[in-house]
Amino acid sequence: MPLSVRRAHTKSRNGCSDCKRRKVKVVIPWPMRLNLWRPPFLLLVQCDETYPSCNHCNRRGIPCSLSASKGPARALSNRLRATAAVADRRDRSTGSTTSPASAPPTSSHDDLEVAGLDIFSRSNQPVPSIAETWGYGLELMHHFSTSTAETLGVRPEIRQLWRVGIPELAYDSPFLMHIILATAASHKAYLLPAQRDRYANLAIYHQTAGIEGFRSALADLDAHDWRAVFCFSSMFVLSLGSAPTQRVPTATPPELDCFVFVRGVRAVLSELEPRTDGTFLGLLGKGVYVEDKDMDNKFEYTLASRHSTLPPGQLQAFEDMSTFFEQHLPPERLIGYQKSVKELRRSAYCIARAGANFEMGLSTVAAYLIPEDVMKDILTLDPFAVVLLAQFCVFFRLHETRFWVLSGLSKRLFNLIEGRVATLPAHLAAISWARTQVFEFWEPPS
Incomplete structure (x- = not known):
């Protein structure tokens, strides 16, 4: 009788805390799987102990304890800082740098590199029960x-994309599904004032769960579906104007x-x-946003x-804005602001x-294209940036x-803008036309 071979231990020794609690097995190479009688369904829940988030937590759309360390945050920070450095070098090569006299402290800018994700904290609201999550999720x-x-x-075609295309991507992407449910909850809170608190809490819960999953995906982009990352970003930045966001108190x-997230x-x-x-x-990605080479000739018409x-x-x-910047900004800052005006134009x-068929993303697309130094000025409410x-x-x-x-x-x-430039007459004059449009032009006649 041949000697029996001792089976390799398959419990998750180095896996995440959730997999240990649920006694999820680790992935064992096939030759070592000597107990072939094991039901095949167990293979679907194996923990691969992958840093920064195991496959089990990714599938369930929950935060993984493997990402509790600062590793993913450092990876994300390094990625963003590296790309920001490239952008800074590119802006310096074109002369669009902020003058030392007017530049805010660099430490505050460094803190903003990851603030697009870090300001959104975990909700202090009680976590809904499984029954509530399941029932409300279907609703x-x-x-x-x-x-x-x-x-x-x-x-x-845009409505079809939102109704069918993006939800189908969310089947395999829990963090995208969470932001879909958060958007729906915010919409119901908007439509049903009597139930606002209930749906606002659900929106916060799903938004928080979504941003946790998105954080892990962004830290290891190659291991996740880039389409889900792209869709999440588009939905999240558009929902920040209305979503009852739970956020960490910051100077911003x-x-x-939305500008913080865009920069991140x-x-x-x-x-x-x-x-x-x-x-x-x-x-x-583009909607009705077009790059018309003949735009300058067609702009006025x-x-x-x-x-x-x-x-x-x-x-x-736009002409008055350009003149204002030319009269008040030093040359080293002027180029960046001129480029920003061009993107707004x-x-x-x-x-x-687009006429009456304008799409929603056009209100924020310029924020993706303005120079990095100008975006920094916007986030610190620089008096010139508030004109933009x-x-x-x-x-x-x-x-x-x-x-x-x-x-x-x-x-x-x-x-917020008016409070920032309340003691600056020239800046108040520069934003007077915009104020009239915001508070009067679209108001119904009395």
């Missing part, structure tokens, strides 16, 4: 497919959350966006068109060109007339 998924998706786009006001992930998204060409996600949804005087407002051109923010408020106010996710953001942000 929220149904609401998203039948109602919320219809509010996130104008053109039929919550009205700037835009370097990664710039690598993913070209991959959307020729796919159904191309609609989400397009903005003055009777089909444009922009307020009268937008063309003159491009967004305005695309909005006017005032134009963003005009775009937000226009989009509020159609998209609930931005409801109220323009006025909250503009009140």
Whole structure:
């Protein structure tokens, strides 16, 4: 009788705490699996002990204890800092650097490198029970497919993408599913004031779970579906205007959350966006945003068109903004702000060109393209940067007339802007036109 071979130990010794608690087995090479009678379904729940998040936690969409250390945060920080350094070198090569006299302390800027994810903390609300999560999850998924998706786009193909394409990607991506459910919960909180607290708490829960999974995916992008990462970023940044976000107190006001998040992930998204060409996600990546080489020649005609949804005087407002920067900014800062004005003009051109069929993303797309130093000024509410923010408020106010996710953001942000430049007459004059549009132009007649 041959001697029996001792089976290799298959419990998760170095795995995550959740896998240990559930007694999930580790992956054993096939020759060592001597107990062939083992039911095959056990193979579906094996813990691979992969850093920073094991396959079991990824599949269930829960935070993995393997990422509890600062390793993933360092990986994400290094990625963002490296890309930020490249952007800084590129901006310096074109002369768009912030003067030392006006630049805020570098330590605050360094802290912002990962703030796009770190400011969103775990919710202090009690975690819903399994029964509540399951029941409300079905309700929220149904609401998203039948109602919320219809509010996130104008053109039929965009609505189809939200209704079918993105939810199908979420089947294999728990963090994307969480942000879908968070968006649906925010929508129901918006529609049902009597139930606002209940759905707001659900939105916070799913948003927090989603950002935890997204954090792990961003730290190891090659191991995750880039399409889910791209979709999550698009949904999250658009929902920050209305979602009842649970966040860590920081020096950055919550009205700037979308700019904080954009700065944190835009370097990664710039690598993913070209991959959307020729796919159904191309609609989400570009929408009606176009790079028209003849834009300068068509700009005045397009903005003055009777089909444009922009307020009268937008063309003159851009000219006044450029003149203001030329008169008050030193040369080393002027180039960056001129490029920012150019990107705002491009967004305005695309909005006017779309007529009544403008899509939601056009209100924030310029934030992905303005120079890094100008974005830093925006996040620290530099008096010159708030003049650019005032134009963003005009775009937000226009989009509020159609998209609930931005409801109220323009006025909250503009009140913040006015408080920042209250003692600066020249800056107040520079934002006076934008203030009129935000608070008066789109208001119903009394």
